[in-house]
Amino acid sequence: MSLSITYSRNVFLPLTFVCRNRCGYCTFRRPLGEGCIISPGDVEKILRTGAEAGCTEALFTFGEHPEEVAGFSEQLMQIGYSSILEYCKGMSEIAIRYGLLPHTNAGIMTREELVYLKECNASMGLMLETTADLPAHRNCPGKNPKARIKTMEEAGKLGIPFTTGLLVGIGETIKDRRESLEVIADLHRRYDNIQEIIIQNFCPKPGTDMSAFPGATLQDMQETVRLAASILPTDISIQIPPNLADAGKILPCGVTDLGGISPVTIDYVNPEHPWPGLDTIKEISNGYVLRERLCIYPKYINKGWYPERLRDLIFSLENRIKLRGS
Secondary structure, three states: OOOEEEEEEEEEEEOEOOOOOOOOOOOOOOOOOOOOEOOHHHHHHHHHHHHHOOOOEEEEEOOOOHHHOOOHHHHHHOOOOOOHHHHHHHHHHHHHHOOOEEEEEOOOOOHHHHHHHHOOOOEEEOOOEOOOOOHHHOOOHHHOHHHHHHHHHHHHHOOOOEEEEEEEOOOOOHHHHHHHHHHHHHHHHHHOOEEEEEEEEOOOOOOOOOOOOOOOOHHHHHHHHHHHHHHOOOOOEEEOOOOOOOHHHHHHHOOOEEEEEOOOOOOOOOOOOOOOOHHHHHHHOOOOEEEEOOOOOHHHHHHOOOOHHHHHHHHHHHHHHHHHOO
């Protein structure tokens, strides 16, 4: 019996590039100014285009706690929203109208904030990145490992299907990676809500503090995927980004998912690395059964871990991807 590799079709919507964190490797963060917030009209255009292209997921992300940046709240109020979470929720409602399931990566959140977004999200996520205290995260209050683990614990208590992951090659050791994976495994054993983990390779970017940093090697990625497969419960999917990693050489190490692939939008976090097309994905996964999935995994659909209002949309989209195959 052939092993399966899954993926989803999504649109990537960075609602704002303003962020309180100043990671040593990031080019996503931008200063406050024109174009730092995607307008509601532009969001709707992207959602409409995504729906027409057969996407099933609206991946919302934004800089963490942008309200802590002077002037951001005033600019957001000009388009009618008092907070980035309110804006995200409003745009999620539009996504649902277009037949797309919202999945939000909002950074660290309180229990109350998670509850607020849970009402309109099929799943949510937060990259742990690492449990280590690293220079890469200097001046990044949102990258405190304990704060991120706390958010993941609250998501578990609330029964939110959740995505997390490691960023490999930012100065952590193999011991740090093992510890990070063990933390994730423990969270899942306690709350049973981690549906997938992303093993993402750091790619150095010009103009950043870490532009000369070596980043993650192919061997680093292979070893980390093998380590994940040995530590994590078997019902957690192991994902790598096929636009960043040499996926064909890493799949045999234990990968089961290739993440969200967008036919409409770029990877705004790594814009220099285009998404592979579906034909390329089929070539990469040659020898495996390639299956499309939703942003909420079948296990959690069967458990009913979704807002009741999304029930009909979830089952409709499930039927659609079954009909069209991979």
